[in-house]
Amino acid sequence: MTDTLHAPSVSACPACVAGDAAIDRAARAPLPDARLVLSVPGAHCAACIATIERDLEAMKGIQSVRLNLTMKRLSVQADAGIEPGALIERLSRLGYDAHELDPGTLSMTETDRQGRDLLMRLGVAGFAMMNIMLLSVAVWSGAADATRDLFHLISALIAIPTVAFSGQPFFRSAAKSMRAGRLGMDVPISLALVLTVAISLYETLQSGKHAYFEAAVMLTFFLLAGRYLDYRARAAARSAAQELAALEVPRAIRLDGDGREATVPVAELAVGDLVLVRPGGRVPVDGVVTKGQSEIDRSLLTGETLPAFAGEGSVLSAGEVNLTGPLTVRVTAAGRDSSLHRMADLVANAEAARTKYTTLAERAALAYAPTIPILSLGAFFAWMYISGGDLRLSVNIAIATLIITCPCALGLAVPAVVTAASGKLFRKGLLIKDGTALERLAEVDTVVFDKTGTLTLGAPVPTNLEDHPEPAASAALALAEASSHPLAMALAGALRARGLRPEKLEALQEVPGYGVEGRWQGQLVRLGRAGWVGAEPVASTAAYLVIADERRAFTFTDQLRPGAGALVAALKREGKAVWLISGDVPAAVADMATRLGIADWQAEALPEDKAAKIASLHEAGHKVLMVGDGLNDTVALSAAHVSISPASALDAARAASDMVLLGRDISLIEDALRVARLSTRRIRENFWQSGLYNAIFVPVALVGWCTPLFAAAVMSLSSITVSLNALRLK
Amino acid sequence: MEVLGILIPVSLGLGLLGLLGFWWTLKKGMYDDPEGDSRRILRDDYDDHPKS
Numbered sequence: 001m002t003d004t005l006h007a008p009s010v011s012a013c014p015a016c017v018a019g020d021a022a023i024d025r026a027a028r029a030p031l032p033d034a035r036l037v038l039s040v041p042g043a044h045c046a047a048c049i050a051t052i053e054r055d056l057e058a059m060k061g062i063q064s065v066r067l068n069l070t071m072k073r074l075s076v077q078a079d080a081g082i083e084p085g086a087l088i089e090r091l092s093r094l095g096y097d098a099h100e101l102d103p104g105t106l107s108m109t110e111t112d113r114q115g116r117d118l119l120m121r122l123g124v125a126g127f128a129m130m131n132i133m134l135l136s137v138a139v140w141s142g143a144a145d146a147t148r149d150l151f152h153l154i155s156a157l158i159a160i161p162t163v164a165f166s167g168q169p170f171f172r173s174a175a176k177s178m179r180a181g182r183l184g185m186d187v188p189i190s191l192a193l194v195l196t197v198a199i200s201l202y203e204t205l206q207s208g209k210h211a212y213f214e215a216a217v218m219l220t221f222f223l224l225a226g227r228y229l230d231y232r233a234r235a236a237a238r239s240a241a242q243e244l245a246a247l248e249v250p251r252a253i254r255l256d257g258d259g260r261e262a263t264v265p266v267a268e269l270a271v272g273d274l275v276l277v278r279p280g281g282r283v284p285v286d287g288v289v290t291k292g293q294s295e296i297d298r299s300l301l302t303g304e305t306l307p308a309f310a311g312e313g314s315v316l317s318a319g320e321v322n323l324t325g326p327l328t329v330r331v332t333a334a335g336r337d338s339s340l341h342r343m344a345d346l347v348a349n350a351e352a353a354r355t356k357y358t359t360l361a362e363r364a365a366l367a368y369a370p371t372i373p374i375l376s377l378g379a380f381f382a383w384m385y386i387s388g389g390d391l392r393l394s395v396n397i398a399i400a401t402l403i404i405t406c407p408c409a410l411g412l413a414v415p416a417v418v419t420a421a422s423g424k425l426f427r428k429g430l431l432i433k434d435g436t437a438l439e440r441l442a443e444v445d446t447v448v449f450d451k452t453g454t455l456t457l458g459a460p461v462p463t464n465l466e467d468h469p470e471p472a473a474s475a476a477l478a479l480a481e482a483s484s485h486p487l488a489m490a491l492a493g494a495l496r497a498r499g500l501r502p503e504k505l506e507a508l509q510e511v512p513g514y515g516v517e518g519r520w521q522g523q524l525v526r527l528g529r530a531g532w533v534g535a536e537p538v539a540s541t542a543a544y545l546v547i548a549d550e551r552r553a554f555t556f557t558d559q560l561r562p563g564a565g566a567l568v569a570a571l572k573r574e575g576k577a578v579w580l581i582s583g584d585v586p587a588a589v590a591d592m593a594t595r596l597g598i599a600d601w602q603a604e605a606l607p608e609d610k611a612a613k614i615a616s617l618h619e620a621g622h623k624v625l626m627v628g629d630g631l632n633d634t635v636a637l638s639a640a641h642v643s644i645s646p647a648s649a650l651d652a653a654r655a656a657s658d659m660v661l662l663g664r665d666i667s668l669i670e671d672a673l674r675v676a677r678l679s680t681r682r683i684r685e686n687f688w689q690s691g692l693y694n695a696i697f698v699p700v701a702l703v704g705w706c707t708p709l710f711a712a713a714v715m716s717l718s719s720i721t722v723s724l725n726a727l728r729l730k
Numbered sequence: 731m732e733v734l735g736i737l738i739p740v741s742l743g744l745g746l747l748g749l750l751g752f753w754w755t756l757k758k759g760m761y762d763d764p765e766g767d768s769r770r771i772l773r774d775d776y777d778d779h780p781k782s
Contacts, residue, residue, distance in 0.1 A: 049769060068766055069765040071763070128745075130745060
């Protein structure tokens with residue numbers, strides 16, 4: 001108990017079943033001041049900021065709290081030993097769901113730096129554009145001769161360093177694609193920027209009438225804006241995987257020869273080692289139980305809702321959760337050979353098998369990129385022929401064509417829409433990890449759900465409390481409160497909520513793996529497994545109570561995730577095929593399927609079965625959206641056309657999926673499908689719009705009527721209409 | 731036309747000033763949480779003692 005006194009803040013979380021383990025961890029490895037980062041998807045207003053910051057700042061050991069409402073992310077500077085679990089508990093009491101994020105600060109600042117770098121280039125291009133525009137307006141409104149030349153010269157002075165600095169992202173990527181022997185979109189862009197500035201400089205020195213400096217800088221500005229939006233969408237994608245990574249530390253407690261406990265990285269474990277798994281801890285390796293009795297929660301691996309008994313000789317797989325008693329496990333497979341690793345291999349195979357998706361933008365770029373240099377080269381040769389060899393005139397017309405064809409609007413067409421759409425979904429609580437996920441989601445016609453933890457919350461709820469008389473229920477409450485078994489905790493919570501008080505029991509003790517027992521008014525009372533209390537097992541999940549000779553069953557059901565019914569109904573209304581594929585027993589799956597009205601279901605599915613089902617649906621020409629949360633879903637998630645997992649999912653599942661549902665409400669998926677379809681339509685509209693603009697104005701440039709003013713006006717007009725169209729996304 | 735001799739440097743200087751201002755706000759991380767900042771302004775907690 002002395003540990004508890006030293007580190008009271010750690011155990012401030014009453015629901016924390018791993019309390020003891022947490023104290024040990026904190027006491028053994030003193031951390032420096034901790035910076036914790038939590039995702040709080042529910043925060044949305046000024047009052048949220050005030051409530052959360054004020055409440056947490058009042059907490060002991062917290063130095064500073066800052067809620068970033070844009071990222072819905074809470075940064076906490078805390079004393080050593082403050083566990084994220086305590087903060088999450090406190091936030092949930094305030095009414096906010098929270099998840100710990102990996103403060104892999106290194107990678108986070110890394111992406112941040114890149115973003116700021118792009119923003120800086122964008123800013124420089126913006127301010128340069130404004131200044132050059134001031135001078136250009138003077139020229140357009142009639143400045144002539146020496147004044148015009150002076151203004152052009154000053155413009156050149158601003159434009160050349162600006163393009164050299166701000167254009168770097170394009171130059172670099174163009175150089176890269178040239179080296180790889182491809183003609184990417186950045187090659188014609190870089191060509192346009194460099195040629196425009198060079199020719200304009202030449203014209204200025206020759207006292208020419210037209211210089212296109214503002215066009216060059218404007219092109220840089222608009223393209224950079226597109227690039228920045230694109231970057232932000234991608235950065236969100238990249239960091240989401242890191243962000244939501246590793247909730248559990250990849251460490252294990254190894255029992256050395258003399259019985260000493262040593263915390264070692266899982267990678268260091270070898271076959272034959274003895275590992276201690278405390279209640280509440282995740283089994284780190286595959287192994288056989290050598291000592292102890294407990295119950296094991298396999299739901300994340302297999303989808304089974306019922307905890308399984310584990311005693312000496314039981315075989316455990318990595319990823320299962322130990323519930324009630326400490327277990328000593330002899331390692332039978334570690335590292336490469338463990339079932340976790342085999343799963344990872346399956347995931348890698350599934351990912352390799354998934355055909356690479358060509359985005360709309362890539363298809364458009366592929367078709368469009370070569371036409372730019374071809375058109376302007378064509379214009380150059382045609383005018384050389386028409387004008388009888390007037391090099392200067394021909395070059396000028398070729399440059400005007402290059403500027404007009406340059407895909408300003410095209411560069412904004414996709415990022416503007418994706419940014420608007422993912423921002424919209426993020427505010428609702430859906431994190432889009434992959435930039436192309438929205439496009440893929442729009443094509444979906446079949447939705448496959450996992451059961452436990454996806455359509456349900458994975459938490460049991462008692463169903464027949466009113467069947468039991470008050471004294472029996474009160475005795476059950478007293479027994480249930482002595483255990484941290486999920487059924488017991490659910491039962492205790494529900495009975496308390498009904499206003500019951502626990503009876504006074506004597507000799508209360510938990511028998512790991514079986515249940516809780518005690519003496520009440522001189523009689524033996526037990527709450528636990530059917531066999532242990534001597535009751536007839538009932539069909540559904542239940543905890544059994546025996547008082548003297550009277551036996552009762554408290555039945556449970558897994559609570560549906562909010563919005564599950566509405567989502568399935570909506571999907572069916574839209575004519576999408578809905579499947580329920582679970583690793584749970586047929587009875588439970590069938591029950592869930594009838595409750596939600598899903599006709600097609602499959603039970604007792606192994607991870608391979610789920611993936612095979614998705615592969616066969618793909619072969620039949622369907623585009624499948626997989627929604628799942630367990631380790632047994634990861635293969636299916638990576639094999640599906642597009643995939644979504646809830647934030648409560650195992651990190652492997654979140655890493656494998658394209659989108660993460662931050663809140664509890666699953667009906668958001670319906671919204672996501674709608675927004676995805678809408679945004680794909682907007683992207684197509686944008687392509688048509690920029691195509692139309694080219695069809696109209698390229699001929700104007702080809703016949704030589706395109707003045708710098710005309711080019712600037714057309715360029716900004718098209719970029720603005722494309723952005724406005726993206727914002728129309730409701 | 732001599733006025734140009736003053737006006738051009740002034741306009742360039744103002745542009746540069748704007749750019750410097752932008753650079754400063756960027757360095758200070760003022761674009762990290764636009765949504766939160768727009769709400770935070772409505773709080774009166776820190777009217778007397780601004781929080782950095």
